[in-house]
Amino acid sequence: MAKRALHATEDAPWVRWTVLGLVCLFIGLMLVLPLTSVFVEAWRKGFDPFLEAISEPDALSAIKLTLITAAITVPFNAVFGVCAAWAVAKHNFRGKALLITLIDLPFSVSPVVAGLIYVLVFGLQGWFGPWLIDHDIHIVYALPGIVLATIFVTFPFVARELIPLMQAQGTDEEEAAVSMGASGLKTFWRVTAPNIRWGLLYGVLLCNARAMGEFGAVSVVSGKIRGETDTMPLHVEILYNEYNFVGAFSVAALLCLLALATLVLKGLLEVIQPEVSGRAVR
Numbered sequence: 494m495a496k497r498a499l500h501a502t503e504d505a506p507w508v509r510w511t512v513l514g515l516v517c518l519f520i521g522l523m524l525v526l527p528l529t530s531v532f533v534e535a536w537r538k539g540f541d542p543f544l545e546a547i548s549e550p551d552a553l554s555a556i557k558l559t560l561i562t563a564a565i566t567v568p569f570n571a572v573f574g575v576c577a578a579w580a581v582a583k584h585n586f587r588g589k590a591l592l593i594t595l596i597d598l599p600f601s602v603s604p605v606v607a608g609l610i611y612v613l614v615f616g617l618q619g620w621f622g623p624w625l626i627d628h629d630i631h632i633v634y635a636l637p638g639i640v641l642a643t644i645f646v647t648f649p650f651v652a653r654e655l656i657p658l659m660q661a662q663g664t665d666e667e668e669a670a671v672s673m674g675a676s677g678l679k680t681f682w683r684v685t686a687p688n689i690r691w692g693l694l695y696g697v698l699l700c701n702a703r704a705m706g707e708f709g710a711v712s713v714v715s716g717k718i719r720g721e722t723d724t725m726p727l728h729v730e731i732l733y734n735e736y737n738f739v740g741a742f743s744v745a746a747l748l749c750l751l752a753l754a755t756l757v758l759k760g761l762l763e764v765i766q767p768e769v770s771g772r773a774v775r
Contacts, residue, residue: 528749535746538739546743551720555728555744561636562711562724563704566643570700571693574651579685581652582659583667596652599645607645608713611638634716639724642710647703654696655689662688694762702755706748 535543546552577596581589599607613619615632625632632638666688670680708726715722719731725748732741 531742531749532746534738534742542739543743543746546740547747549740551723552728552740552744554720555723555725556747558636558639558722559705559724562639562643563701565640566647566704567697567701569644570648570651571697573648574653574655574696574700575689575693577652578655578659578689579681581656582662583664593656596649596656599647599649604642604646604707604709605713608642608710610645611641611710611714615641633714634718634722636722638714639711639722642714643704643707646707646710647700650700650703651693651696654692654699658689658692659685691762695759698755698759698762702752705751 535546547556577592580586581593581596612633614621615625615638616622617626617633619633632641666684667680670684675683706726707724708730711724712727712730715724715727717723717727717731719728723731725744729741729745729748732738732744
């Protein structure tokens with residue numbers, strides 16, 4: 494019997510299994526094993542030490558600051574992302590390529606450099622430092638500086654999720670709505686927003702996960718004042734440097750759980766999206 498001819502996009506079975514095995518091996522060694530070790534170390538001495546570690550005052554302060562930072566950062570970046578994507582995908586203007594480059598800038602700039610930028614601008618010896626001190630306004634080593642640094646690091650996520658989506662959808666529906674007398678704002682809420690809602694949710698989830706886990710930029714602008722300006726990643730470093738491994742891994746495990754919850758929610762949205770879209774078509 495003649496062998497079945499392979500399609501142009503179909504590899505031999507040994508190639509598929511080899512590639513799949515390499516991928517699984519890489520994921521196991523680089524992702525699954527480190528994450529598993531975090532939870533093993535956090536619960537090595539039992540669940541009570543874990544609860545004690547994440548409920549002590551400094552840890553609660555770090556958790557609170559992390560959630561507050563994310564709660565401020567994510568809505569800001571969601572609004573910015575929608576506006577930026579709308580401008581890039583729906584309009585032609587001079588400087589469009591420059592705008593896209595600037596949106597991608599935080600992907601290429603080190604987070605530590607991002608933190609130093611805000612220290613240079615708002616620090617004691619910075620451009621606005623003396624004026625801020627005279628008016629008793631605290632940016633660096635306080636919540637505003639942490640929020641600004643986190644916004645800088647995370648603002649591309651929503652925009653980058655929405656730009657290709659809006660570009661693929663084109664402008665036909667918006668033009669039809671405008672031709673029927675709809676205002677720009679009404680067109681956005683009735684036509685554009687429903688089409689981008691899932692992409693917006695994905696971007697928001699990714700932005701939230703990145704905001705909660707940011708270390709480099711926040712480390713520079715926060716001053717790492719224990720119980721005041723240390724977020725969960727910074728608190729993990731402080732505990733680890735003090736050889737409090739149970740406390741460090743316990744807070745790290747909680748941070749991993751928050752990240753995993755974000756990914757699970759993203760996966761659920763990916764499952765729900767086709768079902769909702771299918772019902773809408775029917």
